[in-house]
Amino acid sequence: MRVRFPPSPTGALHIGNARTALYNWLLARGSGGQLVLRIEDTDRERSTPENVELIFDSLAWLGIDWDGDVTYQSANAGRHAEVVAQLLESGQAYRSTAGPEQVKAFKEANGNRGFRGEDEGEGAVRLRMPDEGATVVRDIIRGESAFENVLQDDLVIARADGTPIYHLAVVVDDHDAGITHVVRGADHYSNTPKHMRIYAAMGAEPPTYAHLPLLHGPDGKKLSKRHGAASVQDLRNSGYLREAVINYLALLGWGYDEKTTFFTIPELQELFSLERVSKNPAVFDEQKLRWINGRYVRELSNVDLTARLEEFTGRTGLGPAVAITQEKISTLEEFWPLAGSFFDGPFDDPKAREKFLEPRESREALADAQAALAELPEPWTPENVEEVLRGVSERTQRKAKAIFQPLRVALTGTTVSPGIFETVALLGRDETLARVGHALEA
Template identity: 60%
Template sequence: MGADQGPRRHYDGRWSDMRVRFAPSPTGALHIGGARTALYNWLLARGGPHGPNGEEGTFVLRIEDTDRERSTPENVEQILDALRWLNLDWDEGPVFQSQRAGRHREALEELLASGRAYHSSATAQEVRAYKERHGWERGFRGEPESAGAVRLRYPDAGETGFDDVVRGKIRFANSSRDDPVIARADGSLLYNFAVAVDDLDAGITHVVRGEDHISNTPTQLLVFDALGVPPPVYAHLPLLYGPDGRKLSKRHGAASVQELRAAGYLPEAVDNYIALLGAGFSADEEHFSLQELAKRFRLERVSKNPAIFDEQKLRHMNGRHLRELGIDELTRRLEEYTGRHGLRGAVEISAEKIQTLADFWPLVSFLFDGPVDDARAFQKVICSDGGVENLEAAREALASAEPFTVENVEAALRGVVEALGAKPGKVFQPVRVAIAGTTVSPGIFESVALLGQEETLARIDRALDRAGARKS
């Protein structure tokens, strides 16, 4: 702790001494935007050209819970849970900003003593009045008083700027900045002051966060300067928006990590997708594992444009990651997701037909819970156009298929098609509807074989009865 940090390194492709942090404020669930910020920090710490001894950077987790009104332990747990689910492990923390009040106060005293900060009782109204008098591009400057809130003194001239890794040079004229309040009248500290002190004490070398923090940066820079230490390197990420081009929020459906998980997305796919939003990894490939992402991630290549969260693309990527898992692992995840067991067979025959974990059960539930009730499908496929006759023929062939393997089921059914001179679908679809209840299912031979001979015949009989009852 303390100001003894040595010279801060600039982002120069060497990472062995890199210390980054993710510092969410627990005022709600972890958003996909926050998740991406966490991910980028993690990628930075874990990947890139490693130091001479192959060291990784350090990823620090800090909870900015100084907003007592809105920060809750439940939200903290939700955020940690989301981070774990995304496989973003941290090396230090979580450190709670609220527990560092003593150190914050100490730093505050230092600034007060050096005259870089001063007590001021000026109210928001007085600040307005000041600006109306001096012009709106003129920042507020207060008079030092003996008590009240504490404001940080901005220089009157010159500019405060920094070299943002993703945006390049950003400058603010000091004269345009209000002297910001860094401590309330009751002594509690404000965000812009606390972050700087915390980043300093944690030895953070690179601050990577959302671009909504750009205009906070000069104030934090000023705190570092007042404390007499060099600031970290900054990188501001573009924000993420919903499909309507507006800020991402609960209204846009799956906006939080938890919601994505509930919707059947894989952490692998979510990591991959959100990494792509705003980072040009490659011109011709975009399917990556977390490790590959870490290896390829380049902070200076991060896009400056805000991106819109596109769930369709996430679905697509999820399908690829899902198929990459392999049957055993996919089965494990699906059993966890659905709360069912003995799913392996169903997974085998449906894996290539689903894009999310949520797609699975509707497709295969008929194998476990009986046919789905889809009256329209029944009417259209079985109660018309030779449906009953073909189904009867199929039943007969299936009844003598021994043993009841996929191969024999296929041979039996194809034999019917040939004998009848019908189009394949005219035989297969009635069977499908008879056993599944709907026109959509995994492959028919595989489904029938998995269902078993007895159950298949029973379902066909039931369908036949039902069709007969309809006719008469």
């Protein structure tokens, strides 16, 4: 098996394209086949080196590798022109100046049959389509479909200046690369009979086709920025783990059984098959991805998670804070709002301060907690801290929350933090008493 992933470097790598890359990679690695990476860079204005690097960076982060050197469609221009010349010489293609208006008029005058033109010796190059029979597409996912040839326009394969259009370039590139299976999005399905006619004109056998279901948002509409993350870069910047993203992307259209949700990458390589891919649109739900990611986060060792968080935040020495926040975060991005106050001092949440530090009863509760903690000898373990603070609650007949929340805001500046006992223990005696004292003075 020899498959390919041919992204256009026109921006960030879309999640749908990443899913296509993943499926091709799983097929190649699971079958002992090969994956070709081809950059379709014929749009010279948008195909910038920076956009090409975005593709490389996204694939590298996902762990998707390829076989051999990267190929560039623009480098194959000579071969594309050669095929166009051969088709013109054989009479299977011709030059025509017919534009959209002429094509429309022809179709209206001929019962909506496909446009058929005459060789004018100039203009765009069109491939002659047969009037009889049908082009049958046999798709692993979508089954078999017949496209009546008489309804297909003579296909433009090159512009008047001789530059080939997408349809011809992709067929020539796939043919020359020895691609055996073309696995791509369902939005390309209508292109397939056109591509098969080009293969036939070249005297070549077409590859096996499989068209993947499109990705929709939870509202049933095509996936876009309005649904949250729309690219691999978005997911990475939001603190998702590579393993979780791979796992979730694999499930967008494919499933091994109804019970299994979590797969290792080796398991995916072994189990993935096109026969289990649905033809129905798949729904990208970031909430489900977050849930899956949270499971992966909690299964990491403290050392591994700390290393990832230190790379993500650009900070060091996070290990102790990671230990008390791991069970509370679902993405790497969620760590700093919980733990940042340990390193940079309390956050400034005016609403929290107004609600939990300004009322007299809150300040009295905080003062009582301060006094009790000042008497607590070392070591300041979460267990010892809990015993002291619950003792304050019992002794003063206050609810625990009436003590814990003012203390939490005094120490972190916000109402959201790791467990209050773990927070106090991690800050330690001197820092805890200093922050409480500052809050009372303010």
